[in-house]
Amino acid sequence: MMQAGGQGDLRYGSALAAEVDAIRAVLIACQQGGFACVMVEYDSLIAIQMVKGERLVDAKVDGLIFNIQAMTREFQEVIFIHAPRSCNQAAHEVASFVSRNGGIHHCDFV
Helix, strand or coil: CCEEEEECCCCCCCHHHHHHHHHHHHHHHHHHHCCCEEEEEECCHHHHHHHCCCCCCCHHHHHHHHHHHHHHCCCCEEEEEECCHHHCHHHHHHHHHHHHHCCEEEEECC
């Protein structure tokens, strides 16, 4: 893991919208960090399948998915992988922390 972060106090119309927007935020952070090759591991199988074009996109997140797919073209390589929550404990801890404390938090492990 190279970076971790999150933002609390955000409101979404659905859990799926929050999940997809988190993927978008990861790609923005990777762009700002100057990364050319990115591997995004995420615990929402539905969100990963939508981003990869393996599942019909829900109308609630259509704009976010479009934005993510456009952003991926700006990298040399982007890989999206479904990682069950049990295999992604660090992400769960960060999400729990920002949910409890609010605000914007970022950790750079580079």
